[in-house]
Amino acid sequence: xxxxxxxxxxxxxxFWVGCxxxxxxxxxxxxxxxxxxxxxVGVSFAVLGPEETCTGDPARxxxxxxxxxxQAVANIQVMNGYEVKKVVTACPHCFxxxxxxxxxxxxxxxxxxxxxxLQQLINEGKVTLQGGGEFKGKKITFHDSCYxxxxxxxxxxxxxxIKALDVELVEMxxxxxxGLCCGAGGAQMFKEPESGKKDINxxxxxxxxxxxxxxxxxxxxxxxxxxxxxxxxxxxxxEVQVYDLxxxxxxxxxx
Amino acid sequence: MSILPQLAFLLIFGxxxxxxxxxxxxxxxxxxxxxxxxxNDRSSERWKTILLVAFGQQKMFKRIVPAFLHLxxxxxxxxxxxxxxxxxxxxxxxxxxxFAPALGSFYTVAMNIFEFLAFAVLISCVAFLIxxxxxxxxxxxxxxxxxxxxxxxxxxLVIECILMMAILKMNAADQILASRGVxxxxxxxxxxxxxxxxxxxxxxxxxxxxxxxxxxxxFHIVGxxxxxxxxxxxxxxxxxxxxxxxxxxxxxxxGEINNMPEVTNEVNMMLGIPVENPAEPPAEIGRFxxxxxxxxxxxxxxxxxxxxxxxxxxxxxxxxxxxxxxSPRKIMMDVRDRAxxxxxxxxxxxxxxxxGKSLLGDYISKxxxxxxxxxxxxxxxxxxxxxxxxxxxxxxxxxxxxxxGTPAQWNAMFQNMETSFSPWKFSxxxxxxxxxxxxxxxxx
Numbered sequence: 008x009x010x011x012x013x014x015x016x017x018x019x020x021x022f023w024v025g026c027x028x029x030x031x032x033x034x035x036x037x038x039x040x041x042x043x044x045x046x047x048v049g050v051s052f053a054v055l056g057p058e059e060t061c062t063g064d065p066a067r068x069x070x071x072x073x074x075x076x077x078q079a080v081a082n083i084q085v086m087n088g089y090e091v092k093k094v095v096t097a098c099p100h101c102f103x104x105x106x107x108x109x110x111x112x113x114x115x116x117x118x119x120x121x122x123x124x125l126q127q128l129i130n131e132g133k134v135t136l137q138g139g140g141e142f143k144g145k146k147i148t149f150h151d152s153c154y155x156x157x158x159x160x161x162x163x164x165x166x167x168x169i170k171a172l173d174v175e176l177v178e179m180x181x182x183x184x185x186g187l188c189c190g191a192g193g194a195q196m197f198k199e200p201e202s203g204k205k206d207i208n209x210x211x212x213x214x215x216x217x218x219x220x221x222x223x224x225x226x227x228x229x230x231x232x233x234x235x236x237x238x239x240x241x242x243x244x245x246e247v248q249v250y251d252l253x254x255x256x257x258x259x260x261x262x
Numbered sequence: 263m264s265i266l267p268q269l270a271f272l273l274i275f276g277x278x279x280x281x282x283x284x285x286x287x288x289x290x291x292x293x294x295x296x297x298x299x300x301x302n303d304r305s306s307e308r309w310k311t312i313l314l315v316a317f318g319q320q321k322m323f324k325r326i327v328p329a330f331l332h333l334x335x336x337x338x339x340x341x342x343x344x345x346x347x348x349x350x351x352x353x354x355x356x357x358x359x360x361f362a363p364a365l366g367s368f369y370t371v372a373m374n375i376f377e378f379l380a381f382a383v384l385i386s387c388v389a390f391l392i393x394x395x396x397x398x399x400x401x402x403x404x405x406x407x408x409x410x411x412x413x414x415x416x417x418x419l420v421i422e423c424i425l426m427m428a429i430l431k432m433n434a435a436d437q438i439l440a441s442r443g444v445x446x447x448x449x450x451x452x453x454x455x456x457x458x459x460x461x462x463x464x465x466x467x468x469x470x471x472x473x474x475x476x477x478x479x480x481f482h483i484v485g486x487x488x489x490x491x492x493x494x495x496x497x498x499x500x501x502x503x504x505x506x507x508x509x510x511x512x513x514x515x516x517g518e519i520n521n522m523p524e525v526t527n528e529v530n531m532m533l534g535i536p537v538e539n540p541a542e543p544p545a546e547i548g549r550f551x552x553x554x555x556x557x558x559x560x561x562x563x564x565x566x567x568x569x570x571x572x573x574x575x576x577x578x579x580x581x582x583x584x585x586x587x588x589s590p591r592k593i594m595m596d597v598r599d600r601a602x603x604x605x606x607x608x609x610x611x612x613x614x615x616x617x618g619k620s621l622l623g624d625y626i627s628k629x630x631x632x633x634x635x636x637x638x639x640x641x642x643x644x645x646x647x648x649x650x651x652x653x654x655x656x657x658x659x660x661x662x663x664x665x666x667g668t669p670a671q672w673n674a675m676f677q678n679m680e681t682s683f684s685p686w687k688f689s690x691x692x693x694x695x696x697x698x699x700x701x702x703x704x705x706x
Contacts (some may be wrong), residue, residue, distance in 0.1 A: 024685040028696070033694040042700050056694035060683035068636050068661030069657070070551060072522045074679055076529040084535070107518035112526060158517025184642050185324075188580040193636030195683055198671035201633040204585030211580075235450045236694035 008089055018053040020124075021086070021116075023096035023105065025060050027228030033235065034097075034228040037179035040257035041097055041121055047262055048133045052095075058085050062104040065194040075113065079104070083114035097121040097253060100192075101226045103169035106159070116198040120155055120166040122226045122252050129171045129256075140259035142172045148179055148209065150234060151186030152227035163228050168252050172259055177218045187211050191229035212237025216247065223249045271353035271483075278487035285494035292605040295566060295615075296560030301510050308509050311647070316508040321645040325574070328393075331386040335422070338383035339501065342429070345376050349483045362448050370451035377433065377455040380426040387419045387426070394419075401573030404582075408590040411497065411571055418498050425485050432478035434459035435471045444468055454621040500570035504646045507568035510561050511647040516638045519655055522550070551659025555600050558656060565648040566597035575640035575650060581633040588633035590640035590650035596625035597653060622657050631657045632669060 022045065028038040037135055045052050063078035082105075086094075094116045096102050106118035118187045130132040149169055155161045169176050181187045190200065190207025212234060215223045223238070225231050225261055228251075235249045280584040302308075314320040319336065322329040351360050362369045394402045394415060402415070433456035440447035463471060500507075530537045552558045572620055574592035576582050582589050600621045622628075634654045641649050661667045668676075675685045683690050 009437045024693075024696070025666070026686060026688075029693045030684060030686055031660070035699075038696050039700050043703075046700075046704065054694070056697075057691055059693060060690070061679055062445070063679075065675060065685050066390075066679055067519055068658075069668055070657055070658030070660070071668070071676055072525045072550065072663060073529065074676055076522075076525050077533070078679065078683065080529050080533055080535065084533075102514075103517035106347070106514050111521035111523075127491060153639075154517050157642050158637040159515050185578070185639075187583075188635045188637035188639065189645055190584075190635060193634050194672060194675070195593075195635050197675040198632075198669050200584075200705065201581070201586045201588070201629055203581070203587075207584050207635065210584055211540075213527045 008055050008190070009058065010132060011053050011222050012089055016051075017090065018096050020093045021050040021091045022090075023062075023094050023098075023101050024054055025096060025098035025228065027232075028097055030231070030234050031228060033231060034251075035254055037097055037228070037231070037251040038212050038253070040262075041253040043257055043262045044125070044128070044134065044253060044260065047260065048080060049199040050128075055085060062101045063102045064100040065197055067104075067108070069197075070194075078111060079112050079114070082198065083109055083112055086114060086116065091116055093117045093119075095119050095121055095124045097153045097226070097228070097251065099158070100229070103154045103158050120159075120161060120164070120226065122155070122168055123161065125168045125252060125256055126164045127219070129177045131169065134256065134260065136171055136173075136183055136256070136259050137261065138262075140172065142174045142255060144178050145174050145222060146218070146220045147172075147174045147222045148177050148215050148218045149182075149224045149226055150179070150189065150215060150230055151182055151185070152225065152230050153192050155226055156186050157184060169224055172255060177220055179214045179218055181214065186200055187214065189225075189227075189230040189233035191233050196229050196232070206237075208233035208237040209240055212241055216241060217245060221247060222255075223247065224252055224255060225249060226247070227251050265356065268354065268356045274426055274484060274487065275350070275353070278491060281491050282494070285491060288605060288609070289494060289499075289567060291608075292601040293563045294560050295556050295601060295604060296558045297556065297564040299561055300558040301561060304513055307513055308511070311511050311513070312505060312508045315645070315647055316505045319645070321647075323644075324643070325355070328390075331389050334379070334382040334386045338379035338426075339505065341379055342376055342383075344428075346483070347484060349479070349486075351482060354601065359448050360448050362450065367451060368378065370453070373433065373450060373453055374455075377430065377453055380429045381455045384423055384426040386418075386425045391416065391419050391423075392541045401577040404573060404576060404589060404591070406589055406595055407571070407573075411595070414496050415545070415571070417492075418496065421485070421492070425482060427569070428478040428482040430456045430459060432456075432475055432482065434463050435475035435478065437467075438463050438466075439468065439471050439475060442468060445644070497569065497571045499569050500646060503564065503568035507564055507646050507648065510564060512641075512649055512652070516641055520652075522659075525550070534618070549660065550663035551661070552653070552656035553622050553660045554615060555597060555604065556615055557660070558597070558621075558653060562649075562653050562656075563597060564599050565650075565653075568646055569594040569648055570646075571595065572645065574643040574645065575648070578639040578643040580635055580637060580639065586630075586633040587627065588630045590654075593626060593650045593653055594648060596621060600625050622660060626657060628667065630663060631661070634658075636678075 024038055027034040060082055061078050062082065063075035067075035094105055099120060102118060102120045107117060147169055149165055166176060188207060188236055189211055223234050231249060231251055238244050238247050238249060319333060322332055330649055348361050352358055393399045433453055437453060438449060438460060440449040527537050549557055555563055571591060573591050579588060579590055604614050607617055630653045635649060638651060641651050678687045682688060
């Protein structure tokens with residue numbers, strides 16, 4: 008972003024990478040896949056790079072409002088400094104926070120989740136799918152992320168993206184508004200679960216496996232981790248893969 | 263005819279009104295123990311919500327069987343209360359079936375509709391009793407339902423059954439008496455449901471039938487008045503509070519957590535950002551987050567009094583489903599119980615909020631609030647738009663900012679965020695490293 012600004016350019020959209028997208032080994036692959044799609048399509052975009060910090064989502068949800076606002080205000084200063092208008096992110100937590108919670112602190116942007124962005128690109132014909140790719144005809148189930156679904160009523164965009172791959176989309180019993188959490192939201196990602204009789208991600212993975220799907224599609228870094236761990240726990244990692252939507256699209260495009 | 267019954271009726275009616283007024287005052291004061299919050303914006307959307315969710319029972323229909331049975335009771339309650347208007351006028355004026363002459367044959371039609379609904383309510387209440395006590399539907403037998411909540415639920419269903427049976431018995435006796443030409447009784451057209459009782463009642467003497475009819479009449483009207491008072495002590499209050507409660511629904515996206523402006527000024531000062539009106543003395547900050555009910559919004563307390571403990575929230579909660587201690591329904595019940603405790607103490611001249619107890623600690627434990635994934639399943643599930651998540655988050659804010667009592671792993675996460683601006687301990691300068699692989703590939 009700094010580079011583009013120095014050259015007097017203003018990108019169409021800011022890709023908010025997020026901490027998982029920047030540091031998590033598995034989710035870095037998603038960031039890379041999404042960027043490859045954007046490059047291929049020729050979208051004018053920028054990232055903040057080292058100027059980006061955590062949105063503050065887990066701090067706020069764990070109750071630390073000071074820390075949340077420290078992160079948020081700093082991010083808003085940076086984004087407003089670059090006169091950012093539109094933000095796309097592959098993380099529903101970043102998406103929710105920037106979209107819904109930054110306006111109260113002076114950060115007003117058009118914010119969309121990468122599932123919505125991908126859907127737009129597909130609808131506009133900018134992303135052309137081969138349709139005969141490795142997912143063709145496979146059974147795939149989609150796990151709704153709480154911060155995309157219930158929190159922001161985005162249920163159809165990710166499903167439209169998956170269907171564009173010419174696959175058989177199978178739904179879990181608890182889907183859309185009734186979707187079961189992966190267990191990581193509300194800062195649970197960063198601590199051990201409270202004591203109980205089962206971990207939430209195991210409960211959810213069992214439900215996903217029960218559909219007979221060959222792959223579980225997600226649109227969230229935390230869900231990706233939780234579902235991947237769940238599949239490993241069930242010793243099904245050889246048969247069932249967990250993918251982010253962007254990875255599936257990039258694979259189909261052969262990039 | 264003696265004027266005594268009329269006097270007795272007026273006395274009972276007046277007494278019930280007096281008690282009810284006192285109870286309403288008590289409840290209103292308890293609800294307003296919560297902090298002020300204005301939520302009357304977007305009124306057209308609020309009207310729409312109240313119409314769909316409260317009047318239209320929209321969210322009940324996520325579970326079709328209880329929704330249908332509940333609808334019968336709801337419609338029965340609303341429609342049969344039209345008949346209560348006649349009851350009250352008859353009681354005051356000493357008349358009998360006051361509306362019958364004016365309405366003519368339509369009165370018989372109306373009475374048949376009332377009887378059908380009374381029968382439908384009866385069947386639904388029996389079905390609900392079976393669901394609770396025989397089938398033991400999971401959400402009705404959770405730990406927080408032990409004791410009074412279960413008794414309360416069963417009492418309501420049994421009382422409703424008895425009240426409905428009283429209507430049918432009264433009509434049956436009434437019509438047999440009318441057919442025998444007994445004074446004061448008006449012969450209507452055939453009444454289907456109470457007609458089914460005729461074979462049992464036909465052999466009774468006039469005197470005994472008058473006893474049954476008058477007994478059922480008095481039982482029904484006094485029962486309804488007593489029930490109205492009982493409701494104010496019960497989870498059944500939802501029959502009234504569901505309406506204001508849905509009006510005050512949170513209309514923002516569910517994922518949005520409200521901002522704390524009292525924190526924003528301090529944060530801006532720390533970051534060296536000019537603060538608006540810096541000369542203005544900081545507003546009185548009671549506490550960060552919530553420890554007790556007076557730290558919550560009054561809407562949170564209204565939510566608690568509107569909760570009928572159906573447990574749909576708890577049955578959808580991922581933490582509860584996997585055996586954690588958290589139950590969103592219990593959160594609401596705790597808020598209500600605490601408000602009742604404080605209210606009663608204040609009325610008795612006691613210490614009220616200063617009784618050395620608090621919502622957090624004495625009612626709700628940290629283990630419960632720490633188990634929440636903020637997934638909004640409870641909020642989505644509630645048929646009357648109660649928001650347990652808002653309360654959980656306010657309690658978490660108190661624990662984090664006033665007590666520094668968050669779990670150690672969260673404290674470590676806070677520390678990472680303070681020092682390296684990410685919940686994980688990575689160097690901020692490595693944030694862009696992912697791009698190298700993309701560049702490499704594109705060079706090829």
